[in-house]
């Protein structure tokens with residue numbers, strides 16, 4: 074994202090503070106059409122904990138009066154959020170003949186472009202003859218649900234497995250007609266060390282479940298954007314390969330979808346009396362445009378919430394994902410939980426379980442120690458972060474990790490993807506990756522096993538040292554001195570014990586597999602301090618398998634659907650490490666289904 078876009082984003086993002094300010098101005102002058110002033114269904118009590126302390130995001134703002142509405146727009150389906158999940162929803166609804174309108178609070182489409190999406194049973198997988206049978210589906214769904222400690226909603230996980238292939242078969246031709254290739258086998262081949270996509274696909278055919286680590290089975294469901302023949306990086310070739318959202322955006326308009334940007338949805342409109350009568354429909358939304366005017370969008374067939382996560386709503390984070398407040402956030406400042414809040418004010422129930430797509434350790438200490446803890450925006454909002462941010466990838470590979478006490482704390486094999494919670498539990502919530510001058514033979518071969526880019530070079534290593542992102546020293550004593558905060562005596566003891574275990578060929582402390590064991594004994598030595606970050610919050614609103622949002626009594630709120638990050642139930646208390654890219658895969662599938670259901674009157 075360019076600096077100009079970033080500024081644009083800042084300007085147009087309605088932050089939580091400015092939201093409250095608008096609410097404050099609105100108080101006493103504006104009342105929300107369709108809401109009852111008493112809003113008895115929502116007490117402001119945190120229903121997850123029965124804590125009587127008021128959580129302000131659960132309390133509905135004063136209603137906006139009909140007399141304040143400048144304009145009313147009537148459509149069949151209204152989609153809130155022109156992002157990864159909102160645009161497919163709008164496009165399919167328009168294809169089905171509905172009048173569809175999308176509103177977004179940004180001045181243009183700003184969403185992160187995921188580099189791929191995971192789907193089960195697509196034509197692409199059927200062509201390979203992998204991950205497309207009923208038996209494979211059953212095993213996958215059971216594994217996902219079981220590994221979440223049964224905290225997700227089984228039927229929601231199964232819904233994704235049942236329908237995501239159908240979604241992919243609709244989606245892929247649109248994107249490929251727009252000039253961006255979609256390939257399967259990339260990530261599998263990346264982990265499997267295959268040299269080409271063809272080689273990876275042949276290996277997948279032979280045994281699709283051959284890739285696993287000490288903890289998780291990897292399911293090769295990733296459909297990646299881009300035409301490179303090199304596994305994994307196919308999707309990361311460049312902006313031309315991944316700006317698929319613009320293709321879909323144009324496609325949706327060709328089908329008649331209309332958009333209002335710089336228009337922020339504030340409050341859903343539900344027929345009066347809903348507190349006592351759950352059959353009362355959500356009939357639209359009141360939004361505010363750049364001129365400050367209130368516009369009422371009436372949606373005859375349904376409203377689809379596709380407003381993203383709540384990463385930048387500190388109060389919601391504190392309530393549902395408290396360690397997120399200590400971690401770094403990505404730049405997605407539009408993630409203020411607006412859709413979740415609006416739905417709750419209209420009677421919806423939030424999921425009891427929350428997780429986050431924890432992007433483990435991919436945070437430089439510099440970002441971690443900064444006041445706002447925001448990862449710097451990428452040059453384009455889609456590429457592998459550590460390359461763009463010029464971060465060393467070696468300290469996120471299975472080298473030696475120690476905390477400030479100078480002790481190991483994890484099997485480093487876990488790598489960047491799932492380690493954040495364990496790192497968060499260390500002093501200062503950070504760790505040091507330590508390696509030696511032989512990193513090209515000791516570490517680089519294993520970068521790819523752990524989703525590292527494996528692209529550290531002499532130049533990059535030196536650049537990282539020069540910029541202070543990594544430390545280089547001729548002796549261990551000098552390294553300890555430069556690390557500063559680490560207990561030197563304990564670190565030396567750890568190092569000699571670790572080297573002895575490597576020599577003996579067995580990590581008796583954390584069971585790191587032998588192939589990842591390598592000594593740290595040949596200077597010059599390196600260390601880099603790393604923190605934690607997360608990509609986005611996932612989940613929130615409880616839905617049924619039609620993606621209809623449910624109320625406190627598990628009754629459907631007619632007319633209200635959720636897709637994308639606001640739709641709960643899929644992850645339970647863990648992001649599925651077995652299926653990287655399930656986030657966009659389930660986000661898009663669910664919003665697409667939600668829109669179809671809205672049009673067909675489910």
Ligand SMILES: Cc1cc2nc3c(=O)[nH]c(=O)nc-3n(C[C@H](O)[C@H](O)[C@H](O)COP(=O)(O)OP(=O)(O)OC[C@H]3O[C@@H](n4cnc5c(N)ncnc54)[C@H](O)[C@@H]3O)c2cc1C
Nearest residue numbers: 154156157158177178184187188338381411637638654657
């Ligand atoms: C660096 C990075 C890389 C990623 N890569 C992948 C990947 O490869 N695979 C994967 O599966 N996932 C990936 N993800 C995660 C994935 O991109 C997001 O989870 C996904 O974008 C969520 O889609 P969404 O539609 O819910 O939200 P978004 O795409 O962010 O869309 C939400 C939209 O709603 C709008 N909005 C919010 N509130 C309002 C309001 N009140 N009124 C009007 N509009 C509103 C916002 O402006 C925004 O445009 C990545 C995330 C990051 C940060």
